[in-house]
Amino acid sequence: DIQMTQSPSSLSASVGDRVTITCRASQTISSSLNWYQQKPGRAPKFLIFAASSLQSGVPSRFSGSGSGTDFTLTISSLQSEDFADYYCQQSYSTPLTFGGGTKVEIK
Amino acid sequence: QVQLQESGPGLVKPSGTLSLTCAVSGGSIISTNWWNWVRQPPGKGLEWVGKIYHSGDTKYNPSLKSRVTMSVDKSKNQFSLKLSSVTAADTAVYYCAREFARPFYFDTWGHGTLVTVSS
Numbered sequence: 280d281i282q283m284t285q286s287p288s289s290l291s292a293s294v295g296d297r298v299t300i301t302c303r304a305s306q307t308i309s310s311s312l313n314w315y316q317q318k319p320g321r322a323p324k325f326l327i328f329a330a331s332s333l334q335s336g337v338p339s340r341f342s343g344s345g346s347g348t349d350f351t352l353t354i355s356s357l358q359s360e361d362f363a364d365y366y367c368q369q370s371y372s373t374p375l376t377f378g379g380g381t382k383v384e385i386k
Numbered sequence: 387q388v389q390l391q392e393s394g395p396g397l398v399k400p401s402g403t404l405s406l407t408c409a410v411s412g413g414s415i416i417s418t419n420w421w422n423w424v425r426q427p428p429g430k431g432l433e434w435v436g437k438i439y440h441s442g443d444t445k446y447n448p449s450l451k452s453r454v455t456m457s458v459d460k461s462k463n464q465f466s467l468k469l470s471s472v473t474a475a476d477t478a479v480y481y482c483a484r485e486f487a488r489p490f491y492f493d494t495w496g497h498g499t500l501v502t503v504s505s
Contacts, residue, residue: 280448313491315432322481322495323432329489366432370490374447375422375434 281305281369285378291386298354300381302367305348311371312350314343317364317380326365327352357383388413390482390496398476398503404469408482408496415458416440420485421465422492423456425478433478437485438465472503 282305292298302312310330315323325334327343330350340355354361362385367378394406408421415421423435436446438456446454455468469476480501484494 311489315492322498323492324495325491325493328486328491332489334493368432368492370485373437373445374449375437377432377434380431 280374281308281372281376283367283369283376283378285365285367285381287381288379289382289384291384292357293386294357294359296357296386298357298361298383300352300365300367300383302345302350302352302378303348304350304369304371307347308369308371310346311369312343312345313368313370314341314352315366315368316361317366323366354383359385388484388494390484390494392480392482392496392499394499394501396500396502398472398501399505400473400503402472402503404467404472404476404480404501404503406467406480406482406499406501407464408466409462409464410484411463415460415463415465418487420445420487420490421458422483422485423467424481424483424492424495425476426481426498427475427478435467435469435480474503477501477503 284303312330314327317323331343365381389411391409420437422437438444453470458465479498481498482496483492486493
């Protein structure tokens with residue numbers, strides 16, 4: 280199985296801050312990396328596919344980068360609606376696996 | 387716009403079988419997509435359970451493989467999950483999700499349904 284390790288597990292930030300979340304795969308997954316946002320009591324929402332392609336309708340302050348084993352999700356200017364949990368997921372091979380999540384909290 | 391809706395008992399007894407159905411609306415289950423189940427124990431992260439194609443082809447998480455069965459009902463445009471010999475560790479919110487193909491990602495999710503394993 281491909282293990283996905285996210286860091287940090289949580290962070291505190293203020294509105295307007297630049298936030299970066301990292302995701303590392305235990306083996307190369309090319310660009311087969313997706314990012315999701317989840318708010319309390321809600322289903323995950325799909326943000327980015329293939330490491331860096333923004334889903335239609337997702338604000339441009341979100342961006343993704345990386346390939347191989349190391350990936351990042353960046354929020355360029357954090358907004359109040361961005362406080363949530365974020366998960367990476369590899370789609371390279373089954374079993375599909377998720378990172379442990381990053382909780383973005385208000386400072 | 388495809389929508390997914392999970393249904394099934396919210397309480398299952400230990401050693402019993404968890405059974406859930408995901409109804410697909412706004413589109414056909416006969417497509418190039420795979421249909422998945424993902425679960426999330428309370429306060430924890432996401433775990434992929436498995437997926438099924440409209441042909442009936444399945445892929446399961448090895449950690450659950452011996453207990454999982456998925457099926458598809460094309461006439462009702464829905465797919466189902468059965469998880470046998472459940473324990474408290476199977477208590478979770480269960481989501482059904484559509485996996486867009488090439489590249490692969492979960493683009494549509496159901497609202498999720500909480501299943502509690504308890505006597």
